[in-house]
Amino acid sequence: MKIIVFANHLAVLPALDHFQKSGWLQAVVSTDKLQGPNFQIRDYCDRTNIPFYQVSKKQLNEDLAHKIDLQQADLAIMFGFSYRIPEKIFSTPKLGFYNVHFSLLPAYKGPDPIFWQIKNGETTGGISIHKVNAAFDEGEVLMQQQISFIPGENWGICNSRYAAVAQNMLIQFTQNLYNGNELPEVQTQQTSTYYKMPERQDLTIDWEHMSAGEIENLINAANPCYGGAITYLNHQPVSILEVTPANLSSNGEYKSGIIVYSQPDSGIFVGCKQDEYLRINIVQTADGVLSGFKLAALGLQTGQSFETMVVSIPETTLT
Template identity: 30%
Template sequence: MKIGVISSTEVCQPVLYHLASKRASVSLFYAAAPEAAITKQVVSFCNGYHIPIVLETTKEHIYEWIRNDQPDIVFITGYGLLLNVNGLGSLKYGVFNVHFGSLPNYRGPSPVFWQLKNGEKTIDVCIHKLTSKADAGPVVWRKSIANEEHHNYTFINQYLSNVLVEGVDFILNCLPGGKLMEFPQDETKAKYYSRPLLKDVMINWHTMQAAAIFNLCKACNSWNWGAITSYKGAELKILDATISTGQQNKEPGTIISVEKNLVVACLDGSCSINFMNLNGIFFPGRYAGNFGIAVDHRLGG
């Protein structure tokens, strides 16, 4: 069986490694990532494991690759464009999209961000058949992992890139015997989330409870280098925080202490800020006072 993988991020590497280690016939169509270093890393990885790789040159290149390579099945993981299903031709086993989110509840290009921001108890990875509507095809495999306190955006993406190997194996084992079951999505429960905008990554101290701030920090670490607030007009990004539910009589956003950590009043208690990024300078909360951050001043004011 000839297997094609389409991607534009390094999340494709675990499944490529797994398939190559089994001596499967696998090739990669890769749309260069914005960071040149990532593209270089993926190319070096493929060359090292003798995996054929084709780099995208135009938006139509992918359809040419399908015609020339003629894979029996294609898996898409981390590819940013919605493909013309008809333009992909008739593959023996079809095209499957890997989605790092619960379907149909978290459709869209950034499901990990929104699941973390919304404080979901579990994070899902689904594999569904590709259709003309984004993330709407019937689901053939899914798995949930617990949303732990130490999880963040980058960790989840790397972790799920390894979990999806299990799903790819499941599909490849089921297909030859016609045993792969399809589960249509419930459109009444469908919700589409767009890529996060500036307003989605900013802390509003007057409306967000401590748990919501904690969740936002997880969702913004490390792709955005933290959830955004400000201090005396300078951008301050929070990468890690701890929740404290003790009642405070301070206005939300007010700095309570800088002695052992940076502690800030919230609507329903306080947040202990463990690690932050002030105008590109990264430092732990215990050094906040050394950077001029003082008690009774406000964040976001």
């Protein structure tokens, strides 16, 4: 069996290795948006002498079919690919063109389902393998596995766990196709939802309206893929990468976002809505990645405040 993999995300690497060792991997296609750690896909292909193609959206639609012999491919698998596949490509492989999606479809369609599921505080997610058609994440679901979220896990930990499960699912899925087994459509129970790629406002902590739990979820969802959740301190952007819920006895009400305790030996604690508190464990500033202990040692004081946006400074009139 000959398989072509369309992938932009390093979570595909275990599956690539399985297909390569099985003698099935014919080629790998990535987009011009490939960046950072995801270049490990290209490096893997270089090491194993697997043809690797990096294409723009225009190339995908116009001349990719001339670069790879789709007519000879039995199967195509898509895993974290950021462009819509044209019909002349997804309709060609003999055994079909399928996508791996990190949610229980039809819930959480879209480019980053892990982010939105963690941000929204879901306790259960999963992986779906579905047929590719002209729409995003709309084809018939042929395999699904439910997976519980680990309380407090961030995007990176969750993504690694899902990648391991996805590899096992793909092994079973492709073996069934290879053996000629019929794969009936899964009768899904989820409500259909779609979430776009997170934008800056989706990554920004709203201290006034978000609870401590919602803030923690956002921070976990944004670590590490978006560099943490965004806030402002002393008019400068700060990314918070990790927090821990905290219990503090308080003698008064605090504005949400205010630092209620700061000591080098115990760290920084910030007040949230409804008399809840978070301990700030790790942040990233223009000076680097710092612990809450170090921030306190550097002089961050009780009474200072994290803000949702830059506070405007009144203009000074010169006389």
